[in-house]
Amino acid sequence: MVEHVKNERSKGTWLTYRPDIKILDCTIRDGGLINNHHFTDDFVRAVYEADVAAGMDYMEIGYRGSKKIYPPGEHGPWKHCDEEDVRRIVGDNPTPLKLCVMADAERTDYREDILPKQESVFDAVRVATYIHQIPTALDMVHDAHEKGYEVILQLMAVSVIQEAELEEALPILVDTPVSAIYLVDSFGALYSEQVRDLIVTYVKAIEGTGKEIGIHAHNAQQLAYANTIEALIMGASRLDATLNGMGRGPGNCPMELLVGFLKNPKFHIRPVLQCIQDYVLPLKSEMEWGPKIPYMITGQLNLHPRTAIEMRKSDRPDDYVTFYDKMMEEE
Amino acid sequence: MVEHVKNERSKGTWLTYRPDIKILDCTIRDGGLINNHHFTDDFVRAVYEADVAAGMDYMEIGYRGSKKIYPPGEHGPWKHCDEEDVRRIVGDNPTPLKLCVMADAERTDYREDILPKQESVFDAVRVATYIHQIPTALDMVHDAHEKGYEVILQLMAVSVIQEAELEEALPILVDTPVSAIYLVDSFGALYSEQVRDLIVTYVKAIEGTGKEIGIHAHNAQQLAYANTIEALIMGASRLDATLNGMGRGPGNCPMELLVGFLKNPKFHIRPVLQCIQDYVLPLKSEMEWGPKIPYMITGQLNLHPRTAIEMRKSDRPDDYVTFYDKMMEEE
Numbered sequence: 001m002v003e004h005v006k007n008e009r010s011k012g013t014w015l016t017y018r019p020d021i022k023i024l025d026c027t028i029r030d031g032g033l034i035n036n037h038h039f040t041d042d043f044v045r046a047v048y049e050a051d052v053a054a055g056m057d058y059m060e061i062g063y064r065g066s067k068k069i070y071p072p073g074e075h076g077p078w079k080h081c082d083e084e085d086v087r088r089i090v091g092d093n094p095t096p097l098k099l100c101v102m103a104d105a106e107r108t109d110y111r112e113d114i115l116p117k118q119e120s121v122f123d124a125v126r127v128a129t130y131i132h133q134i135p136t137a138l139d140m141v142h143d144a145h146e147k148g149y150e151v152i153l154q155l156m157a158v159s160v161i162q163e164a165e166l167e168e169a170l171p172i173l174v175d176t177p178v179s180a181i182y183l184v185d186s187f188g189a190l191y192s193e194q195v196r197d198l199i200v201t202y203v204k205a206i207e208g209t210g211k212e213i214g215i216h217a218h219n220a221q222q223l224a225y226a227n228t229i230e231a232l233i234m235g236a237s238r239l240d241a242t243l244n245g246m247g248r249g250p251g252n253c254p255m256e257l258l259v260g261f262l263k264n265p266k267f268h269i270r271p272v273l274q275c276i277q278d279y280v281l282p283l284k285s286e287m288e289w290g291p292k293i294p295y296m297i298t299g300q301l302n303l304h305p306r307t308a309i310e311m312r313k314s315d316r317p318d319d320y321v322t323f324y325d326k327m328m329e330e331e
Numbered sequence: 332m333v334e335h336v337k338n339e340r341s342k343g344t345w346l347t348y349r350p351d352i353k354i355l356d357c358t359i360r361d362g363g364l365i366n367n368h369h370f371t372d373d374f375v376r377a378v379y380e381a382d383v384a385a386g387m388d389y390m391e392i393g394y395r396g397s398k399k400i401y402p403p404g405e406h407g408p409w410k411h412c413d414e415e416d417v418r419r420i421v422g423d424n425p426t427p428l429k430l431c432v433m434a435d436a437e438r439t440d441y442r443e444d445i446l447p448k449q450e451s452v453f454d455a456v457r458v459a460t461y462i463h464q465i466p467t468a469l470d471m472v473h474d475a476h477e478k479g480y481e482v483i484l485q486l487m488a489v490s491v492i493q494e495a496e497l498e499e500a501l502p503i504l505v506d507t508p509v510s511a512i513y514l515v516d517s518f519g520a521l522y523s524e525q526v527r528d529l530i531v532t533y534v535k536a537i538e539g540t541g542k543e544i545g546i547h548a549h550n551a552q553q554l555a556y557a558n559t560i561e562a563l564i565m566g567a568s569r570l571d572a573t574l575n576g577m578g579r580g581p582g583n584c585p586m587e588l589l590v591g592f593l594k595n596p597k598f599h600i601r602p603v604l605q606c607i608q609d610y611v612l613p614l615k616s617e618m619e620w621g622p623k624i625p626y627m628i629t630g631q632l633n634l635h636p637r638t639a640i641e642m643r644k645s646d647r648p649d650d651y652v653t654f655y656d657k658m659m660e661e662e
Binding site: 191192193219221222223224225226227229230233244254256257260261269270273274276277281293296297300318319320321324325 | 522523524550552553554555556557558560561564575585587588591592600601604605607608612624627628631649650651652655656
C-alpha cells in the first residue's frame with residue numbers, strides 16, 4: 001500500500017477539475033489492430049470530428065509502420081499514416097486537436113518516413129518501446145524531436161518489467177526531449193494498488209522537469225477505466241481512451257466513462273455518444289473488442305492477449321475451461 | 332482522499348491471503364430481477380453445484396417476497412423461495428455452502444413466511460432496506476434472529492444517503508444481532524475514492540463488535556469489480572459477486588474476476604468458468620445484463636437504472652444521445 005502523493009498534479013476534488021488533464025483518443029490506432037487498420041475514410045473522419053467536438057487534446061490516427069514489414073494493401077492506410085491519407089481526412093487540421101502518430105521501435109523506418117514537422121500535418125510522435133529496445137527508442141526520440149515534433153514515450157508492458165530495471169530506465173527516458181512518459185499496461189494485468197505504486201515511481205522520476213506522466217490501460221480485467229482514474233488521482237495527467245473502449249482484444253479505457261468522470265468543462269460527452277451510436281456500434285458485427293473471459297485469463301496470468309485473441313477466432317470461442325487448462329499448463 | 336486503514340481485517344499481500352474473506356453468490360437472486368425469477372431447476376442446480384465446487388461461502392438463492400405483492404406464476408419460484416422449491420434443488424444441503432434468502436423491507440410477509448430455522452434449509456436471511464425503512468428492517472432483523480438465523484443487513488442505495496443520516500443509521504444497525512452490514516451501491520454510482528471513504532466509516536462503526544462489513548456493487552460504470560477489491564483492501568470481508576456478472580441492468584461484480592484476484596486457496600475458478608460456459612452464457616440470447624452506455628449514464632447521474640432498463644427494452648435501445656438528452660432534462 002502506498003501513501004497518496006500530494007503534489008501540484010494531483011489536486012482536484014469532486015467539484016473542481018484539473019486543467020492539466022489531457023486526453024488522447026487512440027481509437028483508430030489501437031482499434032486498427034483488430035482490422036489491420038482497414039477503416040473507411042468516413043469512419044476516421046467521424047472519429048476526428050467527434051474528437052474535435054468533444055474537446056479532446058490529441059487524436060492518435062495510426063502508426064508510422066514500416067512498409068517493408070507491413071505491406072500496404074494487406075494493411076490499411078492507418079498503419080502507415082501517409083501524409084496524403086491523413087490530409088484527405090483532416091485537411092490542414094485547422095482545429096485545436098493535436099494529431100499524433102505512433103512509431104514502434106524496430107518496426108518503423110523513422111529516419112526516412114517521419115518527415116520534418118513543417119512538411120507534416122502531425123503535431124506529435126509517440127515512440128512505443130519495450131524495455132530491451134530503449135537504445136533504438138532513444139534514437140527515435142531524438143530524430144523526431146530534431147525534426148520538430150512533440151515526442152511522447154510509451155514504455156510498454158510495464159507489468160513484466162523488473163523494479164530494478166524500471167528504476168534504471170526511467171532516468172534515461174526522462175533525460176530526453178520527451179514531453180510525457182506513459183505507464184502502459186499492455187496485458188491489462190495491473191491492479192489498482194500496483195498502478196498507484198507505479199505512478200508514484202513515475203511521478204518521482206519526472207519531478208522538477210516539467211514533463212508529464214500518462215496512462216494507457218487495457219480492459220482485460222475490467223480495470224482499464226478504474227486504473228485510469230487511479231493513475232489520475234495519483235498524479236498522471238495524460239490519459240488514453242478510445243470510443244466505446246475499441247481496441248485490440250479486451251480494448252481500452254472507454255472514452256465515455258472517462259469524460260463522464262472528469263468535471264473539466266473543456267470535455268463534452270454528447271459528441272462521443274453520437275459517434276459511438278452512429279459509427280462505432282455498427283462495427284461490432286464485424287470486429288470484436290471488449291472484456292471477455294479469455295482476456296481475463298491472460299490478464300490474470302500477466303500474459304500478452306495474443307493467445308486469447310486467437311482462441312476467440314477459433315471454432316470454440318467460448319470454451320473457457322479448455323483455454324484455462326491450456327494456459328495453466330503453459331505457466 | 333483517505334488514509335488507508337490498517338486493521339486486522341485489511342492484512343494480506345500479493346502472496347498471502349485473508350482467511351476472513353467470504354464470498355456470497357447472488358446470481359439467482361439478482362439475476363432473477365431480469366427474468367422475474369423464472370430460472371429452470373437445472374439452471375439453479377448448476378449454480379448451486381458450481382458454488383459448492385468453487386468453495387463459495389454463501390449462495391443467495393432468491394427472495395422471500397410477499398405472494399400478495401408478487402403473485403406466483405407471474406413470478407418464478409425464486410421470488411418466494413418456498414422450502415419445497417429450494418429442497419428440490421439442494422436436498423438438505425449437505426455441504427459447507429450456506430444458503431441465504433433475501434427479504435426486502437415492506438415487500439415480505441416475514442412474520443408468517445420466514446419459518447423457524449429448524450424447519451428451514453436456509454442458514455441466513457439478508458434484510459434489504461432503504462434508509463427510510465430502517466424501523467421495519469429492525470423488526471425483520473429481530474424476527475429472523477429470534478427464529479434462529481444468521482441475519483445480514485443490506486443498507487441500499489448508499490450513494491443517495493446523506494452523510495449525517497448515515498452516521499446516525501450505522502450505530503442503530505450495529506446495535507442489532509446482524510453478523511454483517513453491507514455497503515450497497517445500488518445505482519453503480521460510486522467511484523473508488525468514495526468506496527474507500529465509506530468503507531472506513533463502516534469499519535469504524537463496527538469496531539470491537541466482531542461484526543463484518545460487506546460490499547455489493549453494480550457495474551454501471553465498469554467499476555463493480557474495481558470497487559469490490561478497493562473495499563476489500565480497506566477492510567470489507569464479505570464480497571458479493573455473480574457468475575459472469577449476471578444481475579439487473581449493468582449487473583454485478585463478476586465472480587470470475589473476483590476469484591481470479593483472491594489468492595485464497597479455498598476458492599476455485601475452474602467450476603465458475605465451467606458453469607458460465609455451460610449454463611450462463613446460453614441465457615445471453617434471452618436475457619440482457621452487463622455494462623451498457625444507458626446504465627453508464629444513470630450511474631454517472633447517480634440514478635436508479637430503471638429508466639435505462641426500460642430504454643434497453645424499447646425499439647431504440649442504442650439511441651444513447653436521445654436518452655442522454657432526456658436524462659439531462661430531468662436532472
